[in-house]
Amino acid sequence: xxxxxxxxxxxxxxxxxxxxxxxxxxxxxxxxxxxxxxxxxxxxxxxxxxxxxxxxxxxxxxxxxxxxxxxxxxxxxxxxxxxxxxxxxxxxxxxxxxxxxxxxxxxxxxxxxxxxxxxxxxxxxxxxxxxxxxxxxxxxxxxxxxxxxxxxxxxxxxxxxxxxxxxxxxxxxxxxxxxxxxxxxxxxxxxxxxxxxxxxxxxxxxxxxxxxxxxxxxxxxxxxxxxxxxxxxxxx
Amino acid sequence: xxxxxxxxxxxxxxxxxxxxxxxxxxxxxxxxxxxxxxxxxxxxxxxxxxxxxxxxxxxxxxxxxxxxxxxxxxxxxxxxxxxxxxxxxxxxxxxxxxxxxxxxxxxxxxxxxxxxxxxxxxxxxxxxxxxxxxxxxxxxxxxxxxxxxxxxxxxxxxxxxxxxxxxxxxxxxxxxxxxxxxxxxxxxxxxxxxxxxxxxxxxxxxxxxxxxxxxxxxxxxxxxxxxxxxxxxxxxxxxxxxxxxxxxxxxxxxxxxxxxxxxxxxxxxxxxxxxxxxxxxxxxxxxxxxxxxxxxxxxxxxxxxxxxxxxxxxxxxxxxxxxxxxxxxxxxxxxxxxxxxxxxxxxxxxxxxxxxxxxxxxxxxxxxxxxxxxxxxxxxxxxxxxxxxxxxxxxxxxxxxxxxxxxxxxxxxxxxxxxxxxxxxxxxxxxxxxxxx
Numbered sequence: 001x002x003x004x005x006x007x008x009x010x011x012x013x014x015x016x017x018x019x020x021x022x023x024x025x026x027x028x029x030x031x032x033x034x035x036x037x038x039x040x041x042x043x044x045x046x047x048x049x050x051x052x053x054x055x056x057x058x059x060x061x062x063x064x065x066x067x068x069x070x071x072x073x074x075x076x077x078x079x080x081x082x083x084x085x086x087x088x089x090x091x092x093x094x095x096x097x098x099x100x101x102x103x104x105x106x107x108x109x110x111x112x113x114x115x116x117x118x119x120x121x122x123x124x125x126x127x128x129x130x131x132x133x134x135x136x137x138x139x140x141x142x143x144x145x146x147x148x149x150x151x152x153x154x155x156x157x158x159x160x161x162x163x164x165x166x167x168x169x170x171x172x173x174x175x176x177x178x179x180x181x182x183x184x185x186x187x188x189x190x191x192x193x194x195x196x197x198x199x200x201x202x203x204x205x206x207x208x209x210x211x212x213x214x215x216x217x218x219x220x221x222x223x224x225x226x227x228x229x230x231x232x233x234x235x236x
Numbered sequence: 237x238x239x240x241x242x243x244x245x246x247x248x249x250x251x252x253x254x255x256x257x258x259x260x261x262x263x264x265x266x267x268x269x270x271x272x273x274x275x276x277x278x279x280x281x282x283x284x285x286x287x288x289x290x291x292x293x294x295x296x297x298x299x300x301x302x303x304x305x306x307x308x309x310x311x312x313x314x315x316x317x318x319x320x321x322x323x324x325x326x327x328x329x330x331x332x333x334x335x336x337x338x339x340x341x342x343x344x345x346x347x348x349x350x351x352x353x354x355x356x357x358x359x360x361x362x363x364x365x366x367x368x369x370x371x372x373x374x375x376x377x378x379x380x381x382x383x384x385x386x387x388x389x390x391x392x393x394x395x396x397x398x399x400x401x402x403x404x405x406x407x408x409x410x411x412x413x414x415x416x417x418x419x420x421x422x423x424x425x426x427x428x429x430x431x432x433x434x435x436x437x438x439x440x441x442x443x444x445x446x447x448x449x450x451x452x453x454x455x456x457x458x459x460x461x462x463x464x465x466x467x468x469x470x471x472x473x474x475x476x477x478x479x480x481x482x483x484x485x486x487x488x489x490x491x492x493x494x495x496x497x498x499x500x501x502x503x504x505x506x507x508x509x510x511x512x513x514x515x516x517x518x519x520x521x522x523x524x525x526x527x528x529x530x531x532x533x534x535x536x537x538x539x540x541x542x543x544x545x546x547x548x549x550x551x552x553x554x555x556x557x558x559x560x561x562x563x564x565x566x567x568x569x570x571x572x573x574x575x576x577x578x579x580x581x582x583x584x585x586x587x588x589x590x591x592x593x594x595x596x597x598x599x600x601x602x603x604x605x606x607x608x609x610x611x612x613x614x615x616x617x618x619x620x621x622x623x624x625x626x627x628x629x630x631x632x633x634x635x636x637x638x639x640x641x642x643x644x645x646x647x648x649x650x651x652x653x654x655x656x657x658x659x660x661x662x663x664x665x666x667x668x669x670x671x672x673x
Contacts, residue, residue: 018400020314020357021440026422027405031364052422065424065580066405068364080365084326085524085570086484086556091664127408127574128326129365132483132556133490136665142367149666170336171368180367184403188378192371197255202333204482204490206251208506209242216243216477217468219461 118163294448327554474539522551525631586629
């Protein structure tokens with residue numbers, strides 16, 4: 001494992017400097033070290049402790065509390081299948097079972113890199129990821145892959161392993177897990193304008209409102225123009 | 237309400253081209269409420285939010301303006317605003333699309349709310365597992381700085397505000413406000429004992445307001461259109477609009493923004509009804525921590541009072557719909573495993589209790605155990621409910637006690653059947669189409 005370079009150490013200090021009290025930077029700092037080393041290493045724990053002037057035990061306590069911090073490596077693409085009740089019922093259990101079988105892995109394990117594979121894939125079951133209207137949902141490097149099926153999920157992981165470009169159903173082209181971790185540390189990657197404003201389910205109610213001409217009540221006259229209320233409409 | 241209509245306010249931007257950008261938001265009148273707020277005294281802004289009757293949209297329903305007024309302004313320490321964007325309650329999926337499609341309404345809400353409580357530093361704590369949403373909010377904050385909506389002397393008002401976008405790292409418990417503060421202070425996300433409440437001693441032991449994304453995002457519309465406008469929607473004690481999230485066995489799952497008080501029957505009518513050929517069996521009004529309801533509750537007005545009177549809670553308006561193919565025992569066991577996994581471990585009744593609930597339920601689901609185990613489960617619930625620092629353990633008991641109340645026979649059927657009598661393949665989104673599993 002490479003040692004943390006000066007750039008990373010400087011960025012760790014930069015993160016700590018965003019907050020009135022530097023310890024607040026610890027969560028994004030741990031995201032940053034993961035982006036560099038692929039997991040939270042003992043060395044990274046020491047580095048964070050030194051920047052924040054706290055003990056390595058305190059950093060360790062935090063690193064072991066949150067599920068996004070990994071003490072073992074994950075794949076270039078980390079696939080999370082939602083198996084909380086609603087997604088499980090809608091097919092998440094079947095998707096997770098099929099992917100485990102297909103990749104020949106258990107929960108939170110990295111599939112073997114085959115001859116000719118460009119990338120590695122790891123698999124984990126995740127809890128509700130706030131996309132229930134797109135159930136069953138799979139996350140890849142924390143991007144939404146909505147309305148999945150077992151067959152579709154197998155095709156997707158094969159595309160990822162063989163190096164094809166895969167795009168989130170409601171977001172940008174997928175970046176690697178390490179690149180994603182860097183964004184979480186607060187260093188944007190320029191992909192913000194990719195993908196739509198909203199997926200189809202997000203727009204379900206709005207489309208009905210548009211069709212039927214339903215709006216929120218109009219703002220009282222002589223007020224500043226409404227923020228997001230309709231431009232036109234009858235006063236109630 | 238006789239006729240159900242939808243009232244898009246926060247969702248109104250979502251079908252606009254590049255809706256997440258500053259030009260798109262400003263073209264819809266964005267950041268004009270900010271000037272209006274700066275023309276008012278801070279207390280007048282607080283009073284407007286109070287008069288509007290806005291109640292917390294994160295589940296608890298506490299009056300937002302009142303929360304703001306609890307900040308002791310004579311306390312010399314800095315004041316902080318913290319936005320709870322850790323949306324994780326199973327079934328809840330409104331704040332995530334809101335921040336993806338309209339992040340600037342949140343940013344404008346943050347500025348107005350911070351101004352009202354006299355905070356010069358605000359934090360948006362977003363769960364880490366939603367990368368693209370974090371990108372959109374990061375970019376909106378950067379755009380707002382560049383346009384002079386954030387930083388020093390905003391709009392020439394003399395008011396300064398800095399906003400930090402903070403990514404969490406995977407912990408349901410951080411949706412609990414004091415656990416969130418611990419996470420934001422760089423610690424394990426374990427709830428604090430209250431009092432003192434965050435309004436008195438929150439972030440860095442300073443006066444802190446913590447509000448849900450949708451609550452804060454509602455503030456610009458209240459300031460722009462007036463408290464009376466907001467209060468003209470909704471019911472007597474549950475005013476305004478809210479985003480209702482329909483998921484599961486419904487023809488058109490998705491987000492429906494409507495006045496509080498709309499019923500599930502009305503929402504299902506708009507959403508095309510329950511999946512073809514099936515009937516509604518059970519549903520959650522506000523996520524898995526709110527007791528289950530059934531078809532007999534279709535006409536309960538979805539506001540804080542009526543759902544409470546029906547024995548549940550409005551919560552986050554996360555309407556998870558389950559049809560007659562779903563085994564309630566399987567559903568409840570899965571939620572219980574979730575609570576066991578997410579219990580932070582601080583309080584014994586929750587840490588140990590959720591473990592025992594899983595043991596007991598798992599046995600029942602396999603058709604083992606006996607009818608006495610139902611009483612055992614209820615007794616375990618009784619030993620968890622109200623006995624810990626936060627409401628996670630309380631939430632864990634909700635699906636169990638309500639499912640035993642409405643579906644006792646189904647638990648017993650597992651015993652007589654020697655296992656689950658349901659075929660889980662019939663519940664999937666692709667059931668009846670092709671066999672893929």
